[in-house]
Amino acid sequence: MSAPQAPWDPAQVRLWLERRIKAARSDQDVADRYGRDREDDYDKAAAEEWVCEQLRHSDAIEDQARLGEALKALLAKDDFYRAGVRSEQRFEREVKTYLRKLIKMAASNTGFGKMLRYQ
Structure with missing residues (x-):
């Protein structure tokens, strides 16, 4: 038998997002210091x-189903833009990958309790 799903x-989701933003900014700073060697890491962060x-x-975020729908709507977009990325194609690929990860997390309501920097 599986454990009942937490409400x-x-x-918790907002806190998780805040911490991921801080971690991503820190990762971008580190990648920026290393230059060309870490352009992939910069775009991923x-x-x-x-x-x-x-x-x-x-x-x-207030409703699990609405968050899933919002994530799917973002994934359906054709164009993702952010100034300063090293490679637009790599950035778009990483955005889609991260959105798919969050769709799975939102559907199963798992992973939002992981507050460590490296996941």
Whole structure:
């Protein structure tokens, strides 16, 4: 038998998003210091920050189903833009990957309790 699913906690999700934004910004700073060697890491962190920023102040966080719908709507977009990324294609690929991860997390209501920097 599986354990019962924990109730949806919007405050926990907001806190998780805040911490992921801080971690992504820190990762971008580190990647920036290393230059060309870490351009991939920079774009990946920029994608994570962009996605979390899109959701941080959204009302969709209040309801698990609405968050899933909001994530799917973001994934359906054709164009993702953020100034300063190293490669637009890599950034868009990382945004889509991160959105898919969050869709799975929102559907199963798991992972939002993980507050460690590296996940």
